[in-house]
Amino acid sequence: MKNKTTAILLATLMISTLVGCGTVSSNASEAGASILDSTSSDNDALAENGEVEDAASSDTDDVNTDSESSEAASGDLKDAGFTYNGNSASVMDSFEAVDKALGGYNASNSNIKSEQSFYSYGKDDDVVMITRNDSGTESVITIGTRKPGITTSRKIQVGSTKDELAAAYGTPTETKPYSYTEYVFEEGTNEEKAVDHTVEESTYDFGDYRIAFTVENDKVMTVEYRNTVNYNKFDWD
Secondary structure (H helix, E strand, O other): OOOHHHHHHHHHHHHHHHHHHOOOOOOOHHHHHHOOOOOOOOOHHHHHHEEEEEOOOHHHHHHHOOOOOOOOHHHHHHHHHHOOEEEEEEOOOOOHHHHOOOOOHHHHHHEEOEEEEEEEEEEOOOOEEEEOOOOOOOEEEEEEEEOOOOOOOOOOOOOOHHHHHHHHHHHEHHHHHEEEEEEEEEOOOOOEEEEEEEEEEEEEOOEEEEEEEEEEEEEEEEEEEHHHHHHHHOOOO
């Protein structure tokens, strides 16, 4: 159950990025049923299952955009790549190529639908991927992780320090703070415990793709790649 909570939380964070909202609420028992229940008959929009709230944790004026000073703006496709378990992949690759590099998805924790799908990888839900299928081709939208395993082309992973992130990538294209509540099961019980988090998201925009890192207590907490080319093909309302 704890592993599913982790996958649900990361999926919710990814969904919040897709719909552009700053505040996330994740509930393992409710979100788990909607995101991970592959027998659900009505799941056309995965974003509706993430319980993304409308209220922002901070005023939108707090968002810092500094494309002039961002080293990331001049990046190329090499920064779209990452390694996982010794295999190389890129968020710009086809679904089939990414799925193979990640070792094949975990069917029991994935939610595959005709329009939009959620794929889970690793025995402990190490990596999750969201795709869109409604164009007739499975299109990679986001790939993310909350655990060490995926290493970026600049050697950053979950657990890297904020200083290491800055040294590797320079000034972000955009930074924004937001808060969310994670519900976790206490060890040895069936009781859920609410854990409040306040994190900072640093996004590096490379044009055709972007990489977002969330940082909490000066440590990288999540790494998320987004294929902007594919993202822009679809309606996210």
